[in-house]
Amino acid sequence: MDEYEQFLKKIQEGLLQKESEPDEVQQTTSRENLPRQKQSQQQQQPQREQQQHQASQKSEVLGSPSFQAVYDGICQGIRSSGTLDDIMKDFQALKTDLERVKYIAEMAEIKAMTLEENYAKKSEEDASNYEKVYEMLVPNEASASKALEVMKKCVQKTPVADTTNLALRYMKRAWASLLLEHFDDAKVDAKRSLSLNCPEDLLWNSFEILGYCSARIQDNKAAEHYFQNALENLRKSTVVNEIKATVAGRIMIVFKTVKAKKNKKVSKEEEERVKKRIPQVSHGPHEAFPSASSALDFLITEDRGRCTIAKKDIKPGDILMVDTPYCTMLNPESLSTHCYHCYTRCPTPVPCTSCAKVWYCSEECQVASWGGLHASECTVLNHLMDPGIGKMALLAYRVMTTIKWRGLQKWRRQIENLVEADVVEGEEFYMEEQSLGEAKHETSPGKPFTWEGKYNPRDYRTVLRLITNSTKRTFGDMFKRAITAVYLAHCLRLTGYFGPDDNEDNIIFAASLLLRHLQGGSCNAYEISEFDVGSEGIASTKMIEVGGALYTTISLTNHSCVSNTTRYSVGDKCVLRATRSISRGSEVFDNYGFHFYSVTVNERQEALFNQYKFKCMCEACKWAWPLYPHHPAETLIFRCPAPSCGGPCCYSSSSRSKCNMCGNQQQYTKFVQELELQLSSYRDALDKLRNDDPSSALPILLAHQAFLDRHVVEPVKHYTDIQEATKQCYNYLGNIHQLRQTITLAQPQYRPPPKLKAAPRKVVMHQ
Numbered sequence: 001m002d003e004y005e006q007f008l009k010k011i012q013e014g015l016l017q018k019e020s021e022p023d024e025v026q027q028t029t030s031r032e033n034l035p036r037q038k039q040s041q042q043q044q045q046p047q048r049e050q051q052q053h054q055a056s057q058k059s060e061v062l063g064s065p066s067f068q069a070v071y072d073g074i075c076q077g078i079r080s081s082g083t084l085d086d087i088m089k090d091f092q093a094l095k096t097d098l099e100r101v102k103y104i105a106e107m108a109e110i111k112a113m114t115l116e117e118n119y120a121k122k123s124e125e126d127a128s129n130y131e132k133v134y135e136m137l138v139p140n141e142a143s144a145s146k147a148l149e150v151m152k153k154c155v156q157k158t159p160v161a162d163t164t165n166l167a168l169r170y171m172k173r174a175w176a177s178l179l180l181e182h183f184d185d186a187k188v189d190a191k192r193s194l195s196l197n198c199p200e201d202l203l204w205n206s207f208e209i210l211g212y213c214s215a216r217i218q219d220n221k222a223a224e225h226y227f228q229n230a231l232e233n234l235r236k237s238t239v240v241n242e243i244k245a246t247v248a249g250r251i252m253i254v255f256k257t258v259k260a261k262k263n264k265k266v267s268k269e270e271e272e273r274v275k276k277r278i279p280q281v282s283h284g285p286h287e288a289f290p291s292a293s294s295a296l297d298f299l300i301t302e303d304r305g306r307c308t309i310a311k312k313d314i315k316p317g318d319i320l321m322v323d324t325p326y327c328t329m330l331n332p333e334s335l336s337t338h339c340y341h342c343y344t345r346c347p348t349p350v351p352c353t354s355c356a357k358v359w360y361c362s363e364e365c366q367v368a369s370w371g372g373l374h375a376s377e378c379t380v381l382n383h384l385m386d387p388g389i390g391k392m393a394l395l396a397y398r399v400m401t402t403i404k405w406r407g408l409q410k411w412r413r414q415i416e417n418l419v420e421a422d423v424v425e426g427e428e429f430y431m432e433e434q435s436l437g438e439a440k441h442e443t444s445p446g447k448p449f450t451w452e453g454k455y456n457p458r459d460y461r462t463v464l465r466l467i468t469n470s471t472k473r474t475f476g477d478m479f480k481r482a483i484t485a486v487y488l489a490h491c492l493r494l495t496g497y498f499g500p501d502d503n504e505d506n507i508i509f510a511a512s513l514l515l516r517h518l519q520g521g522s523c524n525a526y527e528i529s530e531f532d533v534g535s536e537g538i539a540s541t542k543m544i545e546v547g548g549a550l551y552t553t554i555s556l557t558n559h560s561c562v563s564n565t566t567r568y569s570v571g572d573k574c575v576l577r578a579t580r581s582i583s584r585g586s587e588v589f590d591n592y593g594f595h596f597y598s599v600t601v602n603e604r605q606e607a608l609f610n611q612y613k614f615k616c617m618c619e620a621c622k623w624a625w626p627l628y629p630h631h632p633a634e635t636l637i638f639r640c641p642a643p644s645c646g647g648p649c650c651y652s653s654s655s656r657s658k659c660n661m662c663g664n665q666q667q668y669t670k671f672v673q674e675l676e677l678q679l680s681s682y683r684d685a686l687d688k689l690r691n692d693d694p695s696s697a698l699p700i701l702l703a704h705q706a707f708l709d710r711h712v713v714e715p716v717k718h719y720t721d722i723q724e725a726t727k728q729c730y731n732y733l734g735n736i737h738q739l740r741q742t743i744t745l746a747q748p749q750y751r752p753p754p755k756l757k758a759a760p761r762k763v764v765m766h767q
């Protein structure tokens with residue numbers, strides 16, 4: 001191992017150690033801090049002081065205790081005192097969420113809990129360590145992508161007030177992007193650097209980067225302007241003459257070329273494209289439910305609660321809902337790749353100005369997020385994203401920070417009536433009738449589900465009325481959620497949520513709502529997804545769950561394992577689209593992730609009951625339809641087209657020429673001819689899809705689907721195939737991530753001469 005490698009290893013080890021410290025220390029201090037019995041104030045004080053001292057020594061303030069530690073402490077306490085039966089009895093006798101959280105708040109462990117802020121802090125020490133690693137990596141072109149990653153971390157850790165260092169580090173990140181030929185990214189960072197407090201001596205770097213980026217897209221006028229600026233600033237700088245000569249030489253090669261060329265139009269921004277891709281609902285919007293199509297209506301049924309019904313015949317492809325989220329959250333796994341505000345990928349991220357945990361795709365998102373929800377969670381984000389607390393915690397917390405304390409006051413009387421009495425429209429109606437999770441039959445009629453005014457997806461009351469299934473929850477489920485709710489209410493308090501109204505009563509009131517939202521979230525939250533198209537196109541696609549959201553209109557759709565719709569995300573919006581024909585009066589069904597063709601009946605029923613608290617009675621569950629591999633393959637079963645017959649007939653390569661039920665020859669033959677034409681255009685559509693042309697494939701697939709819906713009997717492989725192909729086409733219309741293609745430069749001479757690519761940048765930037 002040479003000197004360079006040793007140094008690199010040492011720094012990397014140091015950094016790695018730093019990064020893993022918070023969790024370890026957090027757990028240790030948490031356990032120490034969690035008393036079996038309530039500790040006296042005097043006992044607690046020195047311990048807290050010691051922790052505070054330790055925390056101030058670290059780059060991250062380690063709040064204590066974590067949710068997991070509180071929960072484990074309570075469980076251990078119950079086990080060791082042998083009081084489980086009593087606690088279960090008492091807790092299960094409680095009727096409302098308010099009573100439940102009051103009970104939890106009285107527990108010794110909760111009373112002794114002292115939460116502190118816990119978030120990833122900025123640190124110049126960490127930032128400059130990352131910068132050192134970058135300096136070692138960047139001269140080697142093969143390490144450019146590592147250099148870029150390291151520089152991202154460096155920027156994230158840089159204290160925001162240090163605008164000189166930030167400017168320098170954005171510029172260095174821009175060089176790394178340029179080395180990787182990520183021209184758009186390099187341009188964004190070079191501009192950021194110029195807009196900050198970049199030392200005059202080094203200004204030429206960003207201008208030079210911008211020159212190459214503009215030349216790359218043949219914006220020759222801009223390139224000329226940037227190169228002139230680069231040369232001018234280079235001349236004024238104090239860098240040694242040898243370097244000046246080298247840099248000027250490489251700039252001149254490209255400068256001469258761009259001067260001789262005409263301009264070409266610059267491509268539009270990605271954001272614009274995303275905006276345009278938000279579709280409109282088919283048939284125009286519903287009067288009272290603006291996120292839904294006017295082709296829908298909403299009922300409350302005895303056995304399935306609120307549900308969505310087709311008011312008129314719906315065609316495959318119809319867009320039935322385009323829903324706005326009440327609130328959203330980014331999954332912890334996507335923190336390093338996606339914008340914390342708009343959920344797009346961010347190759348040139350800007351960090352939060354306060355913490356070193358979240359990224360934004362742009363300064364606009366950074367500002368919008370802070371002005372929106374992040375300011376009220378930034379300092380407790382490590383608590384909210386604690387692995388033990390569960391995904392729903394952050395979403396429930398965000399419901400509260402979206403409505404804000406002032407907003408809650410407006411509805412307080414209404415909320416208290418609703419929550420305390422646990423009377424919720426819809427639940428109230430069918431809870432009385434319904435035995436535990438047992439759906440009666442699919443087509444029971446219902447009464448209309450009405451809403452005073454418009455059912456606005458940004459109205460808090462639509463979230464408040466999401467079904468919670470609280471009467472069907474086990475002791476363990478409800479007990480843990482109640483502890484989570486109280487813990488989250490304390491996090492709210494830490495961030496100053498209650499303002500001057502910070503008192504025990506209000507915290508308990510907020511905790512009761514949090515408990516409601518934790519339950520509601522578990523059976524009503526949806527994913528924000530991204531369709532990931534790998535390097536091999538359609539053959540290598542997968543769906544990624546980037547975040548979670550509450551869509552209160554889409555939440556009015558029930559599940560079927562043979563659903564007639566599918567969902568996809570466009571930005572943070574959710575689109576619900578018909579995958580088959582839905583006749584007037586039939587129910588519109590979503591699928592909660594358990595399809596009849598890929599999950600066995602028993603597994604589906606168990607999973608649906610565990611999470612959503614109902615027993616599915618769809619056709620596939622009732623008749624135990626086989627899994628996909630066991631569907632009839634070569635044969636299509638259809639209904640005889642003769643109106644007086646309608647009996648099942650088989651179509652295969654060795655098909656008959658008349659119906660074997662009624663003997664009708666004429667209509668049968670005509671139908672088979674049409675079917676053969678249909679099958680041939682279906683094969684055409686599949687070819688188009690294979691060749692990455694989903695927009696040409698989709699209309700053919702939809703027409704074929706409508707034909708099958710008129711004639712074919714399920715389950716059959718061909719029908720499932722076309723459903724899947726249609727969903728793939730829809731996915732291309734939503735959030736999508738396509739691997740960066742390495743573009744060969746149209747004018748190779750725009751590339752900085754290879755020998756000079758890395759070295760001068762590195763040397764000169766640190767003069």
Ligand SMILES: C[S@@+](CC[C@H](N)C(=O)[O-])C[C@H]1O[C@@H](n2cnc3c(N)ncnc32)[C@H](O)[C@@H]1O
Binds near residue numbers: 556
């Ligand atoms: C997203 S909500 C759907 C709307 C819900 N019915 C309501 O009243 O608000 C999910 C919940 O609806 C109920 N549900 C969904 N699909 C169902 C079905 N096929 N049969 C019975 N209940 C169902 C379950 O209580 C489930 O937890």
